[in-house]
Amino acid sequence: MILSLEVKGLSNESSVVWSIEPHTQAKHEILGNYLKAWFPILSSWAGRIIYLDGFAGPGVYSGGEDGSPVIALQTAVGHTLRMRFKEIVFYFIEKDPDRAKMLTEVLKKRFPNLPKNITYRVQGAEFAPTLEQVLTELEKRESKLAPTFAFLDPFGFSGLPMKLIGRMMSYDSCEVLITFMAGFVKRFLDELRAPVLNELFASEEWKQACDMGDPDKHLRFLLDLYERQLRNVGGAKYVRSFGMIGPQNQLIYYLVYGTKHLRGLEVMKEAMCKVDRRGTYTFSDFTDVDQTYIIDYTEEPHWIPKAAEMVYNEFKGKSVSEDAIHQFVIASTPFIYRKSVLEYLEKDSPPKIIKVTERKKRFSYPKGCVITFCK
Numbered sequence: 265m266i267l268s269l270e271v272k273g274l275s276n277e278s279s280v281v282w283s284i285e286p287h288t289q290a291k292h293e294i295l296g297n298y299l300k301a302w303f304p305i306l307s308s309w310a311g312r313i314i315y316l317d318g319f320a321g322p323g324v325y326s327g328g329e330d331g332s333p334v335i336a337l338q339t340a341v342g343h344t345l346r347m348r349f350k351e352i353v354f355y356f357i358e359k360d361p362d363r364a365k366m367l368t369e370v371l372k373k374r375f376p377n378l379p380k381n382i383t384y385r386v387q388g389a390e391f392a393p394t395l396e397q398v399l400t401e402l403e404k405r406e407s408k409l410a411p412t413f414a415f416l417d418p419f420g421f422s423g424l425p426m427k428l429i430g431r432m433m434s435y436d437s438c439e440v441l442i443t444f445m446a447g448f449v450k451r452f453l454d455e456l457r458a459p460v461l462n463e464l465f466a467s468e469e470w471k472q473a474c475d476m477g478d479p480d481k482h483l484r485f486l487l488d489l490y491e492r493q494l495r496n497v498g499g500a501k502y503v504r505s506f507g508m509i510g511p512q513n514q515l516i517y518y519l520v521y522g523t524k525h526l527r528g529l530e531v532m533k534e535a536m537c538k539v540d541r542r543g544t545y546t547f548s549d550f551t552d553v554d555q556t557y558i559i560d561y562t563e564e565p566h567w568i569p570k571a572a573e574m575v576y577n578e579f580k581g582k583s584v585s586e587d588a589i590h591q592f593v594i595a596s597t598p599f600i601y602r603k604s605v606l607e608y609l610e611k612d613s614p615p616k617i618i619k620v621t622e623r624k625k626r627f628s629y630p631k632g633c634v635i636t637f638c639k
């Protein structure tokens with residue numbers, strides 16, 4: 265049923281593979297950028313770590329481009345620090361038997377000789393009951409799930425229960441990157457789909473969106489609800505979303521990231537910003553249709569003044585550690601942390617930063633320094 269609700273051009277019911285869209289390439293770039301940092305960070309203290317792709321797809325697109333399972337495996341296999349990884353288990357779940365078969369073949373061909381510390385498994389099954397079973401078995405054995413990064417990338421919005429995400433994230437260092445098809449949810453909000461939506465949100469609050477006339481408000485409401493539930497039911501401490509905007513300037517989906525660790529959020533923001541250097545977390549494949557979609561602002565980023573304003577509003581009249589400012593920017597603003605934000609405030613006229621302890625050079629903000637903001 266859900267396949268008939270697919271975004272046009274993403275797939276069709278009968279095809280095992282389909283053509284890749286620019287927004288999918290951007291999503292893959294975010295995934296690759298993130299894993300490149302996540303594998304060594306987690307491997308530095310954890311033994312086994314798991315990459316779980318719950319809606320894995322066939323592993324390849326019709327033009328020969330790599331699917332998410334290949335991107336993830338290749339990031340580990342080709343990593344300069346690979347020898348330091350203790351053990352990475354890749355677990356790919358794909359419901360469609362033909363796509364699961366194709367994925368198995370693609371991976372065999374692409375990775376005929378994996379190093380001992382990297383293994384994978386393809387399971388032709390549905391994500392939710394499969395993960396439920398894995399977790400139940402672990403619980404029976406009184407074991408714990410190893411630190412897991414779960415990429416959950418369905419076409420629509422069924423088969424992705426929020427309570428299951430919460431069950432997985434109750435284990436240490438488990439986090440999620442979810443494709444949240446807010447546009448779909450908006451179009452199909454009706455009582456007929458109530459059981460699916462109740463499961464998706466672990467709440468019936470989505471029903472309030474049915475009475476909202478303004479489409480933007482509607483979408484915002486659904487995303488806010490999803491993010492809130494990912495915190496309250498999913499157990500994520502930090503949640504950040506990245507909007508993918510399509511050719512008619514319409515929202516295709518949000519990529520929603522949830523974690524319990526600020527460092528994870530920082531790494532994800534950096535991964536997102538490498539794709540969209542505007543830092544607004546809105547990627548449009550409309551504006552960049554005839555050129556590279558990686559927008560690289562190598563000049564002073566235009567978001568610095570906005571980030572500086574948020575920092576100043578938070579800390580005016582106070583003396584705070586540089587680390588507290590760093591944490592604030594990562595946890596409470598849409599921006600990444602750059603010391604040029606502080607430099608901008610200090611060079612402002614009149615200067616918004618009036619004192620910096622423990623520094624030897626002007627406009628430097630060393631670790632451990634305390635920064636005083638004017639009133």
Ligand SMILES: C[S@@+](CC[C@H](N)C(=O)[O-])C[C@H]1O[C@@H](n2cnc3c(N)ncnc32)[C@H](O)[C@@H]1O
Nearest residue numbers: 319320321331332358359360390391417419423
């Ligand atoms: C958007 S595609 C995945 C694309 C892939 N993640 C990539 O980036 O290359 C979604 C996939 O999920 C599969 N699927 C749909 N419902 C599923 C479910 N309940 N459990 C597991 N897989 C499912 C579909 O057959 C499809 O191949």
